[in-house]
Each structure stands twice: as C-alpha cells, then as structure tokens.
Amino acid sequence: xxxILIPSLVDGLLLGFVYGIxxxxxxxxxxxxxVINLAHGPIIALGMFGIYLAFTILGLNPYLALVLxxxxxxxxxxxxxxxxxxxxxxxxxxxxxLATFSVNMIIIGIGTAIFTVSPYNVDFTLGAVDIxxxxxxxxxxxxxxxxxxxxxxxYLFLFRTRTGKNIRAVANNRTAAELMGIxxxxxxxxxxxxxxxxxxxxxxxxxxxxxxTILAGGGYELRSFVIVVLGGLGNPLGALVGGLxxxxxxxxIPVFMQTSWVPVIEFVLFVFIILVRPSGLLGSRV
Amino acid sequence: MxxxxxxxxxxxxxxxxxxxxxxxxxxNAANREVVNSxxxxxxxxxxxxxxxxxxxxxxxxxxxxxGFGAYTGFYLMSEQGWPIYAAMIxxxxxxxxLAYLLGSAILRLRGAYFALATIGINEAARAFxxxxxxxxxxxxxxxxxxxxxxxGGAAQALWLxxxxxxxxxIVILIVSYLVRxxxxxxxxxxxxxxxxxxxxxxxxxxxxxxxxxxxxAFFPGIVGLLFFFKNATILPGDAFRLHLSIETIVxxxxxxxxxxxxxxLGGAGYQRLRGTLLVTPLFRNVQLVVAGVLLLxxxxxxxxxxxxxxxxxxxxxxxxLE
Amino acid sequence: MILEIHDVSKxxxxxxxxxxxxxxxxxxxxxxxxxxxxxxxxTLFNVINGVYPPTNGRVFFQSKEVTAKKPYHLAKMGLARxxxxxxxxxxxxxxxxxxxxxxxxxxxxxxxxxxELAEEVLDFVGLGERKxxxxxxxxxxxxKRLELARALAARPTLLLLDEVLAGLNPSEISAMIxxxxxxxxxxxxxxxxxxxxxxxxxxxxxxxxxxxxxxxSEGTPEEVSHDPKVIEAYLGDPKLxxxxxxxxxxxxxx
Numbered sequence: 074x075x076x077i078l079i080p081s082l083v084d085g086l087l088l089g090f091v092y093g094i095x096x097x098x099x100x101x102x103x104x105x106x107x108v109i110n111l112a113h114g115p116i117i118a119l120g121m122f123g124i125y126l127a128f129t130i131l132g133l134n135p136y137l138a139l140v141l142x143x144x145x146x147x148x149x150x151x152x153x154x155x156x157x158x159x160x161x162x163x164x165x166x167x168x169x170x171l172a173t174f175s176v177n178m179i180i181i182g183i184g185t186a187i188f189t190v191s192p193y194n195v196d197f198t199l200g201a202v203d204i205x206x207x208x209x210x211x212x213x214x215x216x217x218x219x220x221x222x223x224x225x226x227x228y229l230f231l232f233r234t235r236t237g238k239n240i241r242a243v244a245n246n247r248t249a250a251e252l253m254g255i256x257x258x259x260x261x262x263x264x265x266x267x268x269x270x271x272x273x274x275x276x277x278x279x280x281x282x283x284x285x286t287i288l289a290g291g292g293y294e295l296r297s298f299v300i301v302v303l304g305g306l307g308n309p310l311g312a313l314v315g316g317l318x319x320x321x322x323x324x325x326i327p328v329f330m331q332t333s334w335v336p337v338i339e340f341v342l343f344v345f346i347i348l349v350r351p352s353g354l355l356g357s358r359v
Numbered sequence: 360m361x362x363x364x365x366x367x368x369x370x371x372x373x374x375x376x377x378x379x380x381x382x383x384x385x386x387n388a389a390n391r392e393v394v395n396s397x398x399x400x401x402x403x404x405x406x407x408x409x410x411x412x413x414x415x416x417x418x419x420x421x422x423x424x425x426g427f428g429a430y431t432g433f434y435l436m437s438e439q440g441w442p443i444y445a446a447m448i449x450x451x452x453x454x455x456x457l458a459y460l461l462g463s464a465i466l467r468l469r470g471a472y473f474a475l476a477t478i479g480i481n482e483a484a485r486a487f488x489x490x491x492x493x494x495x496x497x498x499x500x501x502x503x504x505x506x507x508x509x510x511g512g513a514a515q516a517l518w519l520x521x522x523x524x525x526x527x528x529i530v531i532l533i534v535s536y537l538v539r540x541x542x543x544x545x546x547x548x549x550x551x552x553x554x555x556x557x558x559x560x561x562x563x564x565x566x567x568x569x570x571x572x573x574x575x576a577f578f579p580g581i582v583g584l585l586f587f588f589k590n591a592t593i594l595p596g597d598a599f600r601l602h603l604s605i606e607t608i609v610x611x612x613x614x615x616x617x618x619x620x621x622x623x624l625g626g627a628g629y630q631r632l633r634g635t636l637l638v639t640p641l642f643r644n645v646q647l648v649v650a651g652v653l654l655l656x657x658x659x660x661x662x663x664x665x666x667x668x669x670x671x672x673x674x675x676x677x678x679x680l681e
Numbered sequence: 682m683i684l685e686i687h688d689v690s691k692x693x694x695x696x697x698x699x700x701x702x703x704x705x706x707x708x709x710x711x712x713x714x715x716x717x718x719x720x721x722x723x724t725l726f727n728v729i730n731g732v733y734p735p736t737n738g739r740v741f742f743q744s745k746e747v748t749a750k751k752p753y754h755l756a757k758m759g760l761a762r763x764x765x766x767x768x769x770x771x772x773x774x775x776x777x778x779x780x781x782x783x784x785x786x787x788x789x790x791x792x793x794x795x796x797e798l799a800e801e802v803l804d805f806v807g808l809g810e811r812k813x814x815x816x817x818x819x820x821x822x823x824x825k826r827l828e829l830a831r832a833l834a835a836r837p838t839l840l841l842l843d844e845v846l847a848g849l850n851p852s853e854i855s856a857m858i859x860x861x862x863x864x865x866x867x868x869x870x871x872x873x874x875x876x877x878x879x880x881x882x883x884x885x886x887x888x889x890x891x892x893x894x895x896x897x898s899e900g901t902p903e904e905v906s907h908d909p910k911v912i913e914a915y916l917g918d919p920k921l922x923x924x925x926x927x928x929x930x931x932x933x934x935x
Contacts, residue, residue, distance in 0.1 A: 103471075107471070109471055109474070109475070111605075121662050130534045156655075157655055157659070160659045161495050161658060161659065161662075164662065165472065166417065166470050167411075167417050167506060167608070167612070168658055168662060170417070170419075170471075170474065171608065171609065171612060171654065171658050172658045172659065173656065174605055174609075174654070175651040175652070175654040175655035176651065176655070177651070178648070178650055178651030178654065179647070179648050179651035179652060179655075181647055182646065182647030182648035182649075182650075182651060183645070183648055185647065186645050186648075187643040207481050235624075236471040245449060283433060295478075298475060298478065298479070299479075302475065320607050331490070333486070333489055333497070334486075336482065336486035337483055337486040337487045338374055339486075340479045340480075340482045340483035340486060341614070343475075343483075344476050344479040344480055344483060345464075347465075347468065347472055347476045347479065348464055348465065348467075348468070348474060348476070351468065351472050
C-alpha cells in the first residue's frame with residue numbers, strides 16, 4: 074500500500090504549496106481589511122490564462138512569464154480595490170462580499186466571451202525523475218519551490234520594509250494607523266493588490282501541470298477558503314501550512330476511498346473547524 | 360383583520376398575482392415559462408430575506424435547502440410513489456428540520472464566519488449527494504414520464520406545478536409580511552441592528568434566530584421540488600448550485616433587504632434582466648458582465664436597494680412600500 | 682436585598698478586572714458606583730447582567746441565583762441597563778427601539794401596548810417629538826436618552842445606568858439628573874456608574890468605590906469622600922480628588 078500512498082502523498086504535498094499561496098492571498102486581504110474576496114477564483118483563472126498566452130503567443134518561458142503575471146495581478150488587484158472595494162470598506166460585510174462577487178461575474182463574463190469554457194493547457198514539460206516508487210514531475214517541484222520563495226519574499230516584505238510594516242499596522246488597527254499618518258487607503262489598495270498577485274501566481278503555477286478552463290478558479294477558491302480557515306483567517310504563514318494539510322489530505326484520501334469523497338471530507342472539516350475553532354488551527358493574525 | 364386594510368400587505372401580493380395570471384389569461388405556455396422562472400426567483404429571494412433582511416445573517420449557501428427539499432420530494436415521488444402534495448410537505452419539512460439542527464450550531468457564528476460556514480455546508484452537501492447512490496449519485500434521478508399521467512398528462516402537470524408555485528409564492532409573501540410586522544419580527548430586526556444590545560433588552564436571540572432560519576429554509580425546499588418535478592430530472596450540480604445562492608442574495612439586495620416588496624421587485628427584475636440579456640445577441644456573450652456591472656453599481660451607490668431608496672427619498676411612499 | 686454579589690472575580694486572560702467584590706443593594710436604593718478609569722465598573726455591570734460569566738463568585742437577583750445567566754434571562758426578570766457607549770438600533774425608528782425594550786423586557790408586552798408604553802416613556806425622557814426618526818439620526822445626548830427610554834420601557838425593578846451623563850453639556854446634565862430622580866421616585870432601584878462627581882455625590886444615598894477591580898470603600902457620599910483610600914485612589918487625578926473631597930457641599934450642577 075505504501076507504494077501507492079507515498080507517491081500520492083508527495084504529489085499532494087507539492088500541490089499543497091501552491092494551494093498555500095492561493096490561500097495566502099485570500100488570507101492577507103481578509104487579515105488586513107476584513108474583506109472576503111469572492112473574485113479570488115477568477116483571478117486564479119486569469120493567472121492560468123496569463124501563463125498560457127505568454128507561453129503560446131509570446132513564446133516565453135512559463136517561469137519568466139510568471140513575473141509578468143505577478144505584476145499584472147498586482148495592478149489588477151489595485152484597480153479592483155479602487156473601483157469596487159474602497160467605497161464599501163466600512164460598510165457591512167455583505168457589501169464587500171457582493172462587490173467582489175460582482176467583479177467575479179465581470180471577469181468570468183469577459184473570460185467566457187474570449188476563451189469560452191473549453192479546456193486549455195500549457196504544453197510545457199520539464200520531465201520527471203524517479204526516486205524509488207516516487208515519480209517527481211519537475212514542474213510540480215518547481216511550483217512548490219516557487220511557492221516557498223514567494224512566501225519568503227512576502228515575509229521579508231511584511232516584516233522588513235517600511236511599507237510592509239505599514240500594512241501590518243493597518244491590519245492591527247486601522248484607526249490607530251491612520252492617526253499615525255499612515256495613508257490607509259493606499260495601504261489597503263496595495264494589500265489587495267498583493268493578495269490578487271498571489272492568486273495569479275498560484276494560477277500560473279497550476280497551469281504548468283494541469284489543464285484548465287476559465288471557470289477552473291472556482292474550485293481553487295473554495296479550497297482556499299478551507300485552507301484559510303485551517304490556518305487561521307488573516308495568517309499568511311498559516312495559509313501555507315493549511316495548504317500542505319489540504320494537499321496531503323488530497324494525496325491520502327484517494328488511496329482509501331473514491332476521489333469524489335475528497336470534497337465531502339474537506340468541507341465537513343471546514344465547517345467543523347469554523348464551529349469549534351474559528352481562529353484556525355494556528356490562530357493569530359498578520 | 361387589520362392587515363387586510365394595509366396597502367403594504369396587498370401591493371406585493373397583487374403584483375405577483377397579476378404577473379401570475381398573465382400566462383393563464385393568454386393561455387400561453389411560453390409566457391408561463393417566463394413567469395415560472397420569475398416566481399422561483401421571487402419565492403427564493405423572499406424566503407432568504409427573512410434571514411438576510413430581517414435578521415441580518417448572510418447565508419451564502421441557502422440553496423442547500425432548495426437542493427435538500429428537492430431531493431427529498433423527488434425521491435419520495437419517483438422511488439416511493441408519493442403524490443406531489445404530500446411530497447411538497449416533506450420537501451418543506453425536511454429542510455426545516457435540517458435548518459433547526461444546523462441553526463443551533465452555526466447561528467452562533469457572526470458575520471463572515473457564518474457566511475463561510477453556509478458555503479461549506481452547501482459544498483459538503485453537494486459533494487455528499489454526488490457520492491450517495493440511493494439518491495442517484497452524480498447522475499442524479501429521473502422521473503418516469505408515466506408519473507405525469509397521474510396529473511392529467513405532461514401538459515396539465517406543467518400547469519399544475521405552475522399554479523402550485525404561484526400559490527407557494529403568495530404564501531411566502533404573506534408569511535414574510537406577518538413576520539415583518541410581528542413582535543417576533545421586531546426581535547429579529549433588533550438582532551440585525553445589534554445582537555448584543557438586543558439580548559440585553561431581553562430578546563432571546565438564539566431561539567429567535569433559529570426560528571427565522573427554519574422559516575427561511577421551509578419554502579425553498581418546496582420551490583426546489585416544483586422546479587425539478589417540472590424538469591423531470593435532478594442533478595447534484597443543479598440542486599446545490601452555489602451561484603444560485605449568491606444570485607438570490609443579489610435579488611434581495613437589488614430590491615431592498617428587510618422589506619416585503621423588495622425581494623419581489625429584485626427577484627423579478629434580476630430574472631427579467633437575465634432573460635433579456637440572454638436573448639439579445641449583442642449581450643448574450645457578455646450577459647454576466649452586464650449583470651456584474653449593474654450589481655456593482657447598486658452595491659456602491661444604492662446599498663438600500665430600490666425599495667429602500669424609494670422609501671428614503673419619497674416620504675409619501677412609506678406607507679405603501681413595506 | 683434586590684441584588685447580592687458574593688466574592689465576584691473576573692479575569693480576562695492575565696488581567697484581573699474584578700477581585701472578590703461583594704455588594705448588597707436593598708430595594709429602592711440609589712447607589713453610586715465610582716472609581717478611576719479601568720477600575721472595573723463596567724465589567725461589574727457586565728457580570729451582573731450576564732454579558733460575561735464571572736470567573737468566580739455568585740450573583741443573586743431578587744434572591745434567585747443568576748450567576749452566568751444570559752442577559753435576556755435577567756432582562757425578563759426585571760433588570761435593565763444602559764450602555765456607556767450608546768448602542769442604538771440604528772436603522773429602526775426611535776419608537777421601535779423603545780418598543781423592543783417593552784416587548785422583550787419584564788412585562789412582555791404585545792406590539793399594541795408596547796407602542797403605547799413606548800410613546801409614554803419617550804414623552805417622559807423628552808424624546809416624544811422624535812419618535813418617528815431613525816435612531817441613527819439622533820445626537821449623542823438624545824441617544825443617551827434613548828438608551829434610558831429603552832431601559833425604562835422594560836419596566837425594570839433594577840436599573841443599571843452606565844455613565845448616562847458623560848458627554849453631556851451642563852444643562853443636559855441637570856435635565857438628565859432630574860429624570861433619574863423621577864425614575865427613582867417610581868420605586869425603581871438604581872445603580873449608577875458616574876464620573877461627574879458632584880452629580881453622583883448628590884443623587885446617591887450610598888456610594889461604593891472600585892479601584893483596580895477591588896471594592897475599596899463603601900458608605901454615604903460624606904463618608905466615602907473623606908476616606909483616605911479613596912483620595913489615594915484618585916491621586917493620579919488631583920482635580921477629581923478635590924472634587925470628591927468637596928463632593929456633597931459643592932454640587933453646583935443642581
């Protein structure tokens with residue numbers, strides 16, 4: 074049984090790193106401004122198509138293209154913040170949920186008009202290596218590695234730079250931060266941008282090994298919710314850990330039962346954690 | 360009865376009744392289909408409004424009750440041979456009981472946590488039903504067309520479900536009005552405005568919230584059964600479609616949360632708009648974009664919805680628009 | 682005794698907000714509760730009306746144990762309170778706010794009689810003309826009166842007033858004090874937290890002083906204002922200490 078379990082677990086874990094980054098974006102936005110970004114899924118999908126376009130049309134190496142995708146994600150996020158979120162940032166939760174959901178509809182609508190809903194894939198491979206029973210696809214290893222690097226950079230940014238410290242100050246107490254002269258709406262816009270950037274990067278990485286459609290982001294968005302709750306809303310490092318937990322569950326469960334039970338277990342776990350330990354397994358905020 | 364003299368009571372009912380009678384007067388099945396989809400929206404939005412608008416709890420996965428009711432009724436009809444009327448009652452009761460059980464657990468959660476939990480429950484339910492063979496698993500269930508003969512043939516059965524849906528919608532509106540203008544409703548609105556302060560004033564929030572949740576879960580199940588009985592087939596993806604849940608919230612917001620009339624206008628308006636966009640060649644591909652832009656505009660600029668806006672800006676309408 | 686508190690303590694994490702507070706309040710009394718900022722006064726109210734359960738100790742209301750009962754249980758038994766930070770139900774009208782108090786308080790009114798009671802109470806607190814306004818549109822002084830009206834509409838036997846005078850100007854203060862005195866005449870027992878010293882010293886029959894979560898002094902306004910422990914507790918605020926010491930005599934506001 075270990076012959077199946079171990080490779081499946083390793084695959085799951087590698088994927089878990091990427092899930093982690095997607096969830097980190099959601100978690101950061103939640104932590105800084107208490108907004109649940111329902112446009113998260115479509116942005117993940119845009120990340121996928123970004124890599125696809127850069128690779129097939131411009132002929133760029135996907136990992137090089139990832140830098141472009143990240144930058145585009147950042148800009149798009151800042152734009153979304155100013156258009157849709159800024160005005161309702163202090164309104165009840167429902168407003169920001171629906172505002173981001175309308176952005177979701179707009180992106181999906183445009184995306185469907187351009188790409189239809191048929192599947193695409195990035196025809197790119199780095200080969201594989203066999204270690205005992207384990208077959209490692211290099212694209213997956215590279216994705217996990219990229220995820221770790223991105224997490225590291227995010228932490229350096231949040232804890233070592235002035236702007237990063239401003240973000241944490243606003244996350245802690247926006248009113249106090251404003252009194253200290255931190256331009257909160259610019260900080261919020263940037264945080265939103267970084268959150269969507271992370272989503273776009275995650276999408277881009279997934280596109281290097283899975284086929285996708287414009288609607289594919291939805292599944293990853295729901296996974297991000299589960300992960301964020303596992304790791305604690307507003308705790309980016311928790312999101313990475315949560316991603317690894319979810320990834321390994323997705324690796325382990327199919328060994329014992331049909332793959333279609335995976336979401337049942339994921340979501341039951343999700344509801345259970347919200348009820349029992351709403352601060353997440355790791356707790357604490359940004 | 361005093362309420363029988365209130366224009367705010369009659370207006371939503373008359374609107375729905377007039378709309379509902381239009382296909383009957385024209386004896387036109389195509390019109391009936393148009394109105395049918397509007398009634399589904401109005402019924403779902405008005406049910407959700409009891410929780411969302413009156414109590415202030417944002418259920419993102421409310422469609423789970425639509426799905427569970429539909430599956431319950433569908434199973435009883437297709438596998439157990441129940442008549443539609445009895446199946447309708449169960450299609451309401453089973454989700455209501457489910458809401459009672461769930462409610463005591465998840466209604467402790469506030470704000471976004473509650474919203475997330477309801478999404479999780481809907482997704483767990485959908486994934487579970489997909490795996491649950493007695494309910495057909497991922498391929499769902501189909502009705503044997505013979506069943507329509509019990510109701511005078513397929514054409515007659517479609518009209519029957521239509522009348523039933525119209526009746527259920529009107530019952531929901533009556534319930535919505537009665538809740539809104541009762542002591543129970545006042546307690547709910549106090550919870551919506553400030554739950555802690557409401558409890559200090561003596562509102563027993565846990566039981567009031569649970570009751571609101573149960574009421575708002577009862578009707579979507581019946582609507583679900585009628586919807587899928589008409590389609591003769593039910594699939595997990597259609598019954599627990601998260602997107603429909605969110606669209607229902609949009610309808611409530613569009614018309615005006617917390618009012619009786621709001622979900623009627625919002626449900627009808629949204630459904631009509633969607634229909635128009637879908638059949639207009641210019642917009643067919645981008646109907647989601649147009650709907651999204653419209654929604655965003657409303658959220659940003661008219662957060663109280665159409666009815667809320669009118670009540671605020673036109674004093675004279677306050678007695679009429681409830 | 683309408684209210685008895687036995688050795689109540691409350692911890693928040695490592696912070697000891699109340700330690701071993703014991704207190705008895707006879708029916709019909711008007712009791713002042715004073716102490717420096719952060720002394721635990723509002724926490725004591727929150728423990729009494731069930732917002733938080735105490736870490737230790739027991740609370741009896743009308744001779745029934747109510748330790749860790751929920752706020753709505755206490756409301757139905759006849760306890761009402763106002764909040765230091767006003768908590769209006771903003772998107773409801775002023776009248777509806779007060780009706781909530783009447784409907785769900787001790788007397789459990791139906792909507793019709795709650796409406797009448799609400800109008801009566803609103804006239805009493807001087808908000809009669811604003812009953813159809815949204816609560817959000819009131820100013821601070823009016824919101825304080827609304828808090829009071831909601832509490833009174835519950836027809837309580839014990840009323841907890843948490844800084845109803847804070848943020849009011851001198852003429853609003855004297856109007857509010859008059860209202861409180863009238864409430865007292867209806868036979869309602871009152872405990873009031875107050876920082877406006879001359880007011881509390883004048884209105885109260887008895888005063889208790891909290892400092893760092895402990896009850897440090899208890900007695901008539903006269904006795905308390907000469908208690909060295911009280912003067913010491915207020916040392917950080919000499920002006921206030923002076924005001925306490927001269928408490929009973931000055932009372933210019935009345």
